[in-house]
Amino acid sequence: MQIINRPGTSIKQVITIRVIAIMAAAVVSSFLITLLGYNPLVVFSNMIKGALGSNIRIKATLLEMIPLTIASLGIIIAFKMKLWNIGGEGQILMGAFDASFIALKVDWIPSFLVLPVMFIVGFLAGGLWAFIPAFFKARFGANETIMTLMLNYIAIQWITYLQYGPWRDPKNMGFPKIPNFPKEALLPQIFGIHAGLIISLVLVVVITWFMKKTKKGFEIAVVGESVATAKYAGMDVFSVIITAMLISGGLCGITGVIQTSGVNKTLTFNVSSGYGNTAIITAWLSGLSAPWALLVSFLFAILLQGGSYIQSALQIPSSAADVLQGMILFCILGSEFFVRYKVRFTAKKPVSNGGAKAC
Amino acid sequence: MEKTVFVEMNNICKTFGVIRANRNINFRVNQGEIHALLGENGAGKSTLVNMLSGIYTPDAGSIEIYGKPVKIHSPRQAFELGIGMIHQHFKLIDVLTAAENILLSEKGSLFLSEKEALKKIQKVMENYGLLIDLSKKISDMSVSEKQTVEIIKVLYRGAKILILDEPTAVLTPQEIEKLFVILRNLAKGGCAVIIITHKLNEVMTISDRVTVLRQGETIATLDTQSTNYRELTELMVGKPVDLTIERLPSKKGNLMLEVKNLTVLGEHQVKVLDNVTFDLYGGEILGVAGVAGSGQKELCESIAGLYPVESGSIVFEDENIVGLNPREIIRKGISMSFIPEDRLGMGLIPSMDMVDNMLLKDYVNQPGIAIDRKPARQKAERVRKRLNIQTPGLSTPIRKLSGGNIQKVLLGREIDSNPRLLITAYPARGLDIGVSYNIYDLLQEQKQKGVGILYIGEDLDVLIELCDRIMVLCDGRITGIVESKSITKEGLGLLMAGESLTALEKEEHLCRL
The missing domain is CATH 1.10.3470 (ABC transporter involved in vitamin B12 uptake, BtuC)
Known part of the structure; x- marks a missing residue:
């Protein structure tokens, strides 16, 4: 496996990476929420409701x-x-x-x-x-x-x-x-x-x-x-x-x-x-x-x-809500790595590399 | 006798995004030959050898080493196949000795018997006639010695195929001679040597065969003996090019710059410029020759007000400018453009577009606190047209342009500001032949307008053809200032190595007019 500097990342690539990161965050947090005995969908919708649900x-x-x-x-x-x-x-x-x-x-x-x-x-x-x-x-x-x-x-x-x-x-x-x-x-x-x-x-x-x-x-x-x-x-x-x-x-x-x-x-x-x-x-x-x-x-x-709302609405302990926030942050910040570098698995054919210049 | 083919690359393709760096390249190197890989910047030379040394993998095509098909996925693998690359920037550790550096690469070197290893290194050196003091520290070595260590290093690891990337860029003519002797020995000893270059005279002197690349394609592979400068240039550029620079006459103007006893200190209080005295007139190009790191950078920077002057004076049109800040010096009409080795370091902001880079030196002159980009945009457009800069658009970050175009942006900006004194260091560094000549033309045009030009260069032929006078620096001292009509390349080389003018006259490298 090789880690390569991305010479130029296009806006489209950045957005794709970020969207994947948010989805990954949602998946990982869903596991955690399920472990705690809640329905992830309910929790997420409550977060949105808690943040934007009323004036x-x-x-x-x-x-x-x-x-x-x-x-x-x-x-x-x-x-x-x-x-x-x-x-x-x-x-x-x-x-x-x-x-x-x-x-x-x-x-x-x-x-x-x-x-x-x-x-x-x-x-x-x-x-x-x-x-x-x-x-x-x-x-x-x-x-x-x-x-x-x-x-x-x-x-x-x-x-x-x-x-x-x-x-x-x-x-x-x-x-x-x-x-x-x-x-x-x-x-x-x-x-x-x-x-x-x-x-x-x-x-x-x-x-x-x-x-x-x-x-x-x-x-x-x-x-x-x-x-x-x-x-x-x-x-x-x-x-x-x-x-x-x-x-x-x-x-x-x-x-x-x-x-x-x-x-x-x-x-x-x-x-x-x-x-x-x-x-x-x-x-x-x-x-x-x-x-x-x-x-x-x-x-x-x-x-x-939304995080503080689900604490009161669903009685999720505040620390669990914090972990959730942390998880989301982790995924988004972690995706930064992929914005800057790309990982190449040498066994496979390498993906062509965005904006690299010829020698 | 049938020669063994060491390297055979067939129909190699490599694409980076939209750029097709290599298109169906065929390249074949025999045992015991020195094979030059010739091409302009961006022709695909580095891409091609990087696929040999395992840094890139080809998108299509096949590689055979010693007649066996291989797939090279990593530098380590290239190593094991006996492919050794000597980069332009040496990968040596300064505080260690030559021997230690050579042994560093050894796997499991922890339990290495040093005596045996040294014996092995000695043997490698004997085999190829290499001379170096193995117990000398890298930091005490000259560039050429370091290069020799690099060569021993790859040979010691068992390399049979050596790739040298622009190995002569940092050497004096005499050191180049020595390197060529080494390369010939290597070839005689049964290695295959690939040398990447864009300098024709080197191809002619050293190589047995030459492969010319242009725009990612193989144009031809020729026996060096059966070709000539003109043919190679045409193959490389794709059209006939006139290779002589015609030194245009111009009226020598007034005394413009007078540098007296200039001394500046570097790290550890070492004198980087030592008692430098010279003058420069309007309408003349004064060349500065010297091995890289002889004080050229410090000279440029101290005139531009960027480097602290220890003692001495720099008088520009009757005013001592030592102690003025860079902005005041720019206002006086002194422009400096220094192209560093990485070609980006100073003078430009790679992540900004052409417009903002034009703005860099002008924005202060605008009234108020806001910036009006309109004049800068016009200037960018003007410079783009005048120097024929290839760019997707004025708002493209300049780091996305090719090296040559980036350099044109810098030089174009400096010329567009109508300077009185133009200091330019390595303006054609790494540029295509055609573009280089464009740049020389631009400089001559400025000279004819009465601009005083200080030209720091590395190519001695160009220095002699382009400049009116040449000043040679060696270790921060001037070893001679000569009329360029009266000096030979060898003479310059000797001065660069520290010989004095009087010694030169004896050896008839200099004819006094």
Whole structure:
């Protein structure tokens, strides 16, 4: 058996591979569900029903989609530059923290300005959290993967400390909770869902434009492909890396602002609930394209929402639902391998190879 | 005496997607002969030998080795059949000695008796008249020595059929001579030697027979003695080609570039360029000759502002440009195009299309933060027409183009920006004859427009015919700057190997005008 690099995979091949992966996921999970004593068809249809079955459920799915989409956009920008920002969680938390500071501790801002200021501060805070590893990466070549990961823990511990310590609401009788935001710090509802939906859609458009039609977007793409060529073309690679990471972290920061002010209405240490990590997957699956990220995030939201629905509807233990999600993820991510490489069994006649060039 | 046929490939077909790399190829190599496989890029040479060495399997056709039909599914199997391939990029481990590298390939080498193995290697070397210090580390060896180690390696493994992929690309003329002696010994010793090349003079000097491929088909197999340059070129290109470059006259312009005492450091503070001094005038092509890695890349990059200068000055039109950033240097009208060995490394983004690659150097000059792709698209169209670039479309990622077309994209972009000084390194690297001549014409056209051209080349014939003056680098030092009319190829070779000009005059390789 040989593993061969696929020189060029056509869109059709990619889609075929992905569809096969989803089907494989369904088959494998069906086994698992049957083992647990349920009918897989019932479970799957309940997942769909749970995610899209009624207005309220659709709303819940969209609420999952919003943070995933915005965080994916952030991750896409870093990944486009081949900078592996896996610090989405930390950047979300720091964005949420700074916005909460404005909401809770600053009272001299006129109320109509509170939300805009929260967004700006949240963007900067997330950006700053990404700036730290970006600076060390661009200057000293430090490993951004490890640094962004470590900064996640710092952010989580910091917010936990605030929640259990100085920011704890004394009125809450011993329950460790930070006070709720005042009214002017809450995201308005539009069509029964908080304004984050509109923001996320606008951001998808803006980031698509940014990556395709602006100089900075072009520079980011070039630096990601070849630092040597970027330098050759006279680009300031250092500043490109810093800018891209600021925007990447900033978008994650905005995710944090939206989650605190639109969903939780306060700051908690689990405000991010894994969006920063899931966004890595959605960003990757979208092929680092902003419009696709919206679609992938929506599908993932269905998976998340459907998964939590079957827990309550069918009394499937939550861990089993998690295993199910994991299985689906495993198959889809595993299919990446086949997008990149093809496996050849030497005994058989080899399949002709897509877009290879003649010698 | 009837010769034993070592390799016989009949009606070999191999298709990659829509590209038919090999179509009904017939190829036959006898014992004791040196067989050249000649063809332009993309003619199917590598595909064909890769099927011998087990990297590809043919879609159709049959292979016979020593007269027995075989199916070669893996490099290991090719090995066992006694087929050894020597690649252009050596697969040796730097920190080990020659002997260790040779023994590495041995199965179960853990319990190998080293003495016996060494004796065996010695015997192989004696048989074929090969000379090498087996206890020398690879990292201390010259390119030519490394190549010898590779050859011993495959012989030691019992290879009887040797395939060499463009073996002369990295050698000086003197080293090429040595290699040819080795190859002749191998053939005399009963091996079959297949040498892949697109250089005609090598075919004529070394081979006994030659098979010409063109566009995936066998055109002819000829006895080298009964053919000539002209016939081979026509067979290879498919039409008569004029092989001489006519050095066009041009008015020597003003002093454009003055490099003084330029020294730059590489890894471990080694001087990669050592006290380099030369000047370049408008309307002239100054060639740079030298063995690969003599400091050519660093020279190009330090002029372009991409490599830190340790000491010395680079004066472009009365201004010292040392310390300016690449963008400022581009703005002054200095353009650099370096074609690296992989032909993609610098200057282009393989995954982007022609339009975006045109944009690379221009986008900064657009106002505002947004990018307008219209001018870049026009430029791409212009360059495509002017250089006759074969591409499915302007929005096709350029990595899908052939090597020659990719190079044309790079050079076309640089020329289209109307530079004052054009630095171009290996612009014809690996290109077809026809296309190479296109490129030389383009360079001459620029020269006649008064552009100063620094041409870093590897083919000495081309250097002598194309350039007005030639500067020779050896280990980062200039060993001579000569009028190209007054130097011979051998003379250049000696300079490349570090001889001085005065020594050359004594040996009459140089006639002073």
